Amino acid sequence: MDGNTALYAFDPYRFLVFMLIFYIIPYPIYRSIAHYYSWETNEKTMSRHWSDLVNGVSYGLILFIFGNYTHTLGWVTVAAFIPSLFAYALIAELPFTRTSLPNIKHWPKGMWVVFIMAVSVILAFAAYHIYLGSLLPAPFLFYYVSALVIPVAILCSGFALRAEVNSNYCRSRIAKWRRKREEVTETTSLLETVSPYSRRISIHLHHWQIFYVLAFFTRFDHIVSQIGAGIVLACYMEGVCAYGYDALVNDD
Numbered sequence: 001m002d003g004n005t006a007l008y009a010f011d012p013y014r015f016l017v018f019m020l021i022f023y024i025i026p027y028p029i030y031r032s033i034a035h036y037y038s039w040e041t042n043e044k045t046m047s048r049h050w051s052d053l054v055n056g057v058s059y060g061l062i063l064f065i066f067g068n069y070t071h072t073l074g075w076v077t078v079a080a081f082i083p084s085l086f087a088y089a090l091i092a093e094l095p096f097t098r099t100s101l102p103n104i105k106h107w108p109k110g111m112w113v114v115f116i117m118a119v120s121v122i123l124a125f126a127a128y129h130i131y132l133g134s135l136l137p138a139p140f141l142f143y144y145v146s147a148l149v150i151p152v153a154i155l156c157s158g159f160a161l162r163a164e165v166n167s168n169y170c171r172s173r174i175a176k177w178r179r180k181r182e183e184v185t186e187t188t189s190l191l192e193t194v195s196p197y198s199r200r201i202s203i204h205l206h207h208w209q210i211f212y213v214l215a216f217f218t219r220f221d222h223i224v225s226q227i228g229a230g231i232v233l234a235c236y237m238e239g240v241c242a243y244g245y246d247a248l249v250n251d252d
Contacts, residue, residue: 003071004132004220005140015183018064019076022183023240024160025055026085030241033086034221041242048244052064055245059212081231081237088238101205102157104152110188132220144217146152151213158203158249193237208239209248 003009035040044052064070091097096110107115133141163169211232218229 004066005136006071007143008065009070009076010065014070015061015064018069018073020059022081022237023060026082026237026243027053027056030085030089030238036241039089040098042244045243052240052244056240059245063212063215067216067229072219072221072226072229074221074226076226077230077233079177080227081234084231084234085238087243088235092238092242092243093226101207102202124194125224126217128224129217129220129228132222132225147216155248161199161249162203166200167239168197171196189239200252202252203248204246204250205248206239206243206246208236208243208245211236211239 007139031041091114094110094114096108097114099111130141130145133144181234215229215236218225218232220226232237
């Protein structure tokens with residue numbers, strides 16, 4: 001079977017190399033350099049470092065198996081990873097980029113320029129990867145593109161949960177439907193629509209999550225794909241090193 005079309009693959013030795021190069025070694029180096037130059041990072045206790053290590057192994061295992069790194073891991077990806085890790089950090093330290101996605105309405109012009117450039121690069125890489133996928137036997141390209149359904153479904157589930165918790169969405173709609181179809185007293189209707197949730201939640205999409213997802217799609221042994229893998233792995237790891245595995249759905 002062509003390594004490019006493998007749905008999953010695992011090699012213990014290459015996985016160990018993968019984790020050492022892209023997580024175990026760069027993590028303390030990045031934290032040390034960030035501390036020395038006063039880069040923005042979250043303060044982490046030893047328990048948080050340990051949790052991030054366990055999460056890193058878990059997320060790394062899934063990525064390695066289904067991202068096809070057994071077949072595509074090579075020096076090109078490593079060479080692209082190292083400068084990209086610190087280049088992303090330097091860009092993130094610019095005065096106008098020290099913001100986050102939830103504050104998009106208040107972004108300065110400089111942040112918009114960086115964002116548009118980044119999206120343009122991602123779309124260019126995406127187009128070329130779709131082209132690489134089209135060169136492989138059918139129905140690989142269909143499965144390759146359809147895999148985007150998974151992260152989109154996860155993201156949509158987060159927004160659906162926020163709608164339910166913050167506005168008592170399901171219970172309110174059910175009560176409204178019952179009022180139309182049945183004879184329900186106003187008191188009973190009010191009781192049915194009282195929210196059982198004690199706290200509101202919010203959605204915060206972090207850059208480690210975005211680039212972690214993209215790292216599954218740089219699965220070809222073509223040099224462009226390997227360079228792309230190094231870049232997205234670096235951006236993913238910068239988020240983990242600096243801030244940790246912050247959640248998508250958060251309690252307010």
